[in-house]
Amino acid sequence: MIVRRATEADLYLLTVLFDEYRQFHGTSSNLAQTQDFLTKRMKNQQTVIFVSQKDDVITGFIVLYLGFSTADCREYYILDDTYVTPKYRRQGAAHQLIDTAILFARQQQVKRISLQTEVDHVEARRLYEKLGFVKDHEFESYHCFI
Numbered sequence: 001m002i003v004r005r006a007t008e009a010d011l012y013l014l015t016v017l018f019d020e021y022r023q024f025h026g027t028s029s030n031l032a033q034t035q036d037f038l039t040k041r042m043k044n045q046q047t048v049i050f051v052s053q054k055d056d057v058i059t060g061f062i063v064l065y066l067g068f069s070t071a072d073c074r075e076y077y078i079l080d081d082t083y084v085t086p087k088y089r090r091q092g093a094a095h096q097l098i099d100t101a102i103l104f105a106r107q108q109q110v111k112r113i114s115l116q117t118e119v120d121h122v123e124a125r126r127l128y129e130k131l132g133f134v135k136d137h138e139f140e141s142y143h144c145f146i
Contacts, residue, residue: 001059001093003100006049008042011035013058014049021061021083048077050100052084052093060084062097064104069111077105079115082124098131116141 006014015035023029041047052060063081068074079101084093105113115133117124129135 059088
């Protein structure tokens, strides 16, 4: 399995995989909406997406969005999504994707990678912690849904 940065040439296969991810999280399938979203993010360079690939199959992805720390006058990445299709889980793809994101962030010399994960997603939390992520006990997360 290899991990590489996604390109616009991957758009169709990414669309299918992202739509699968969205359904996994309870959203109805909508390939057109998913493709439109991904196309905009990629063309406007608003995201960095790495994919895991086995042969010609994209088996998973990790998504980074750029954030900014005013207090530190530095950039950081928000790790928004990590997903591996069920058939390819437990083969190290998620580990490789996260490792790649960390290496990329180091190369970009950003302050950190931040993420949120569901409280009951124990396996994901365990993997993130194993790879060096530290649970934040200082700040609470709040959201204003519009």
